[in-house]
Amino acid sequence: MAKAVNTLAALSQQLRTGSVSSRELTEDSLLRIARLNPALNAVITSCEDRALAAAAQADKALASGDVSPLLGIPMLHKDIFCTRDVRTTCASKMLAEFIPPYSATVVNRLETAGMISLGKCNMDEFAMGSSNETSFFGAARNPWDTARVPGGSSGGSAAAVAAGFATLATGTDTGGSIRQPAALCGITGLKPSYGRVSRYGMIAFASSMDQAGPMARTAEDCALVLSAMAGSDALDSTCSDQPVPNYAETLEQSISGLRIGVPKEFFSHHLDAAVADAIDRAIKELEQAGATIVDVSLPSTDLGVSTYYVIAPAEASANLSRYDGVRYGYRCENPADLEDLYTRSRSEGFGPEVKRRILVGTFTLSAASYDQYFMKAQQVRRVIANEYDTVLDNVDVIAGPSAPNTAFVLNDQSKSITDMYMEDVFTIGANLAGLPAISVPAGLVNGLPVGMQLIGRRFDEARLLNVAHQYQKRTDWHTLSPDLGGLV
Amino acid sequence: MQWEKVMGLEVHLQLATQSKIFSSSATTFGAAANSQTNPLDVALPGTLPVLNHSAVTQAIVFGLGIGADIGRVSRFDRKNYFYPDLPKGYQISQFFQPIVKEGIFDVPMEDGSLFPVRILRAHLEEDAGKSVHDAIPGHTGIDLNRAGTPLLEVVTEPDFRTATQVVAYLKALHALVTYLGISDGNMSEGSMRCDVNLSLRPKGESEYGTRTELKNINSFRFIERAIQIEADRQQDLLDSGDTVTQETRLFDPDKDETRAMRSKEVANDYRYFPDPDLLPIVIDDDTIDQIRASLPELPTAKRARYISDLGLGDYDANLLTQDRATAEFFEATCTICNNPKAAANWIVGELSAALNRVGNTINDCAIRPDGLAALITRIDDGTLSSKMAKTVFDALWAGESDVDRIILDKGLKQVSDAGALEAIVDELIAANSAQVDQYRAADASKQKKLIGFFVGQAMKASKGQANPQLLNQLLKEKLSAS
Known part of the structure; x- marks a missing residue:
């Protein structure tokens, strides 16, 4: 180091x-x-x-x-x-x-x-x-x-x-x-x-x-x-x-008196204990800088991941349709006909995760599952956004972990696809709600960095950056x- | 069994915007392949659609033109399917919330009645490009000039029972959109494309039968034929106990048949969902009021006014209001000559016939309203006989423009001078005593025939320039005099 x-x-x-x-x-x-x-x-x-x-x-x-x-x-x-x-x-x-x-x-x-x-x-x-x-x-x-x-x-x-x-x-x-x-x-x-x-x-x-x-x-x-x-x-x-x-x-504004909400759902079983300790210490640092720490609740946090994995693949399935081998990008060798051109260009040109999401998105948008998946996910998205807005009516900034763990090893076969998707359990909410959020270095666990996440009100990046900067003035994790x- | 046709129409109108609905590329027809494209039209990664608000205004103009509800909040959706001429792999359309909602469009029929057609909706969407099969040997080319051209798709309820109604609707729609200036309605260039949903049911039955969709019938001429052929085909199936398959069919005017394109059962699930790249279109009362105030007089109102205020018949009023250019030509002519009936007769008669002969529209016509009005004025003041008028008309058609000049050059001035005519008549009576006696001895009905001899002689003597009304009057007086 x-x-x-x-x-x-x-x-x-x-x-x-x-x-x-x-x-x-x-x-x-x-x-x-x-x-x-x-x-x-x-x-x-x-x-x-x-x-x-x-x-x-x-x-x-x-x-x-x-x-x-x-x-x-x-x-x-x-x-x-x-x-x-x-x-x-x-x-x-x-x-x-x-x-x-x-x-x-x-x-x-x-x-x-x-x-x-x-x-x-x-x-x-x-x-x-x-x-x-x-x-x-x-x-x-x-x-x-x-x-x-x-x-x-x-x-x-x-x-x-x-x-x-x-x-x-x-x-x-x-x-x-x-x-x-x-x-x-x-x-x-x-x-x-x-x-x-x-x-x-x-x-x-x-x-x-x-x-x-x-x-x-x-x-x-x-x-x-x-x-x-x-x-x-x-x-x-x-x-x-x-x-x-x-x-x-x-950036230099004092954060004394600022209300910082800590959602209890961000400290769930998903969160590694050592990471949780580091985040606790980081939040104490904010308290010492004069902020008021408030316990808050975002009850639909756990629904975020499944909501996201309906909406994002649905949009992606359409966004990635343009890669069809016709105008630019990868085109398969010697296509037999149009169908073959599409099928092979896309099968050969996209990797497995991209294909998985295109398939999921195509499924959730299909006439038979639209109401059950896509519509439902949009409704839950609204609920989640409302929960964030309600909490942010009462606090200036929400604080918690950015990720459940520190960096994991490459090619970890024990990590399932859904485990991988859970990496985003604390970050997805800000995307579903359209809110600004920042991750700042907040410690090391076994020599690996931990990030604290701060989430702010819509278009209030100035406040987020202010809090993050004040935190960084009191700590040196970001200098490592x-x-x-x-x-x- | 007696079968009744039930038809609903989907008409795609190309809106008259300068640029495409979501990109700044031009929409001119007939440009070199792919010359009117930019990164968005080609669907390069990272490009985003930006709505052309004049397409929205034109859609609202249309909605107000048919008295429809305007969707105060409408939005764009993605319609997903793969095709080489669809660069994004989805078409941006309006599925869930169209901009124009229900309305009723009154279609004037030839007998003067109005046929109300229920409009279900009209929505904005982008056109696709086109595949070019003959440009590169062994390959299919793609021309994306048309991709992204704004379309308004107008969908009716299944209100049509006859091909005549369908044609009348399309003509009225064509008239409406050209009046409103929101489309040139040019069918041959694809600015107006029509799909007909057609089914048969036993006369008196209220349930609908299974329908087929006839695609892209691109001329008024083919519509009646296409409907006839498809109805006959369905009737043959039904009469022999078979069923109609729900499918899309294409009319082939060369082979005079319809044939299946693709079955609806295997048709795409278009996976419509709201397009996250575009904001909802929110329209307030002020916008609607402003647009309403800018609307021109519409064909139905014009037609009614021509009949009630100008004293025209249904037939003339219909023809004159069928497109805005003709109505404007007519009104400009009337303003100068102040004789609506004569103006109507000339436009509906000689002028239309001449235009039809050469296949031109009134916009490309050599005769302008001031020329026609001058001609009518010279008829009304007795200068020209109707026969002479035709000669002047032909000269105007040939490109001359000054009516008085034509009259002078061709020596067409009609002799309306009573003194000059009287001299001719007196001379005739003196030189033809036998005929005069015969006339005087005859009864009234015979006299009508016998007077023709004197008219002919007098016309000959005046070199055809005698004013026929005046001549008739003089002859009658002089012949019955002694």
Whole structure:
């Protein structure tokens, strides 16, 4: 274990004082990726030339006095964001050769803010998974223990930040895909409110829950990046036109007197005892900072997972219909006819977890099961969202664990599919309800990171970041880095 | 057994928007294959639909045009099926909550009566692209220009009993949408496509029989024939004790038959569900009031006004209101010449016949309302006889535009000068005493025949330019004088 190299905020300072150049940072990052990625497999595609060219541009802008906070800082994108002229695979054989002619809004905004894109991070195929093991490009590894998973689906992003490839990676979170890997890799990951960040150019998994967010070392870094990522987008009708505050400005507010709700259902039999202890201590820390801890209840928490696994696959089954071998993407060899083209392109192009979810979704939407499954799940979703809203009428923030366990070992045959789905039991609620939530490092159990989750009111990311930042001022879990000496 | 046809219609109208319903691509007909596409139309990963609000406005215009309820909250759903011309693998449509709800559309019939058709719903959806089978040898090409074009699907209750009613409905619908300016209604370009659900039942029976769906009949000409053939086919089956299979059938005008496309039993389960990429469409009273205030006079109201205020007959009123361009032509003509009946006669008669001969519409007509009005004015003031008028009309049709110029150039001025005509008549009477005596000796009914000789001679003498009414009057006076 070593102290963290740097934060985005610190790099930003150094760039502006001229003590380091964007080119140096970019070269350092590229070097680190080249050295460590063979062991971690956190990056699918790196773009050295583009990154260096962009860094040269950034250095020019810095020299001419541009003080934009993100200018010149290297970062990575989850390979779910379309990047113009750069291969975008979604970690699937289906898109292994896909080069989009346009960039996602998130990519454009961070590029416009001057950030340097180093490449694309590994992930679960089409963001379907909680371990990164479903990637067509092989699992990413947890830098804290390469025999273990980094979590998922944004596992490559979490591993890359934890391993110091960059101070920032983008992620997406449909059921916990930012927060759970952030927890398992000991970094900070924010899932904004549904509609806070544009989904345009972000390859869809479950459109009513997908949301992009920053994964970084600190809440402060997340605040800087979210200010640039968020905001209305004419290309995404579900993106909110609520004004975007400067999240960095409210970080230093005192949390004294703030009401923090702790749902008893988050401390159920699903939760590992040692993780529970770490979370208890983290919540005590918030109390010592002046917050009032309130016992609350989210009685439908356990229904979240089954609700999610009806709605998300249903939406996915339609979202993934476009991968049919006709216009782009994987096409089978020598199709005999149209039926054969469809069947084999999709059978060969998708991995087992993706196929499982397409089948589940196709089933739950079929005329015979629509009322029983899809409609019912929508109703339960409403109940769950109402429970969160009711609790948040009474408290400012909800606190609890991000994941039931620390990182588990790769290829764990004892872990059933439903065990894997239970990884998201504490995170899914925020997706079903469209609420913002953040995972912050909150301890180590047997040398592996634990994440505390904070869930806030809709569009109140400022409060979440404020609480997370105040917590990080009192603790140093977020400054810890895994020892990677043995990997080189 | 006496069988009765029962039919319901589904008409797809292409809305007249500049761009597609969910993308900024153009909707022009006939562009080079795939030239009107962007990443969304091709369904590249990560693209998202953004609603074109003018499609919504046009749907509301239609709903108000048929006096239907407008869904205050409507939304889009995904209709899932695989087909190469459907890039997303689902069509965005409105299944659960359509934008236009129930309404009644009064269809004018030729006998002047109104036939009320119950509209069940009209919903917005995107069109698919098309497969091109002859562009690449051995392969099927896909042209996505049409993919995403906004459609309004208008669904009726099974209210039709005769093909005549169906055709009258389609013509009235065509008139309505062209009036409203929400579709060009061009059947040959696919802007108006019709599916007919048809079943037979014993006359007097209230239960419906098993129906078939006749797909995409793309011309008024084929509709009656397609219905006839399909009804005959069903009747043959039923008369011989067989049953009709519920299926989709395609009318083949070349072979003059219908044939099964695919059986409904094995048809797709479309797995409709609300599209999470699009927000519900919420429409408030203000929006509806604004749109209502902007509606033009509709064909039914126009037709009634032509009959009551302008004194036209049912037949003329029907024909003149069948499309907006014709009605506008008629009204523009009337405004100038102030003779609605004459304007109606010319438009319904000579002008329509001439247009039909060359297969043009009134929009492509060389004769403009001011030309026709000038012609009518010159008839009304006695300058032109009806025979001369036809000559002037032909000149206008050939591209000339100034009626008075034509009259002058062709020397068509009618002699209405009583003095000049009197001289001709006096001369005739003096030169033809035998005929004059014969006329004077005859009874009234014979005189009517005998006067023709003098008219003919006088016309000859005036080189055909004598005003016939004036001439007749003069001849009668002079012949009966002594």
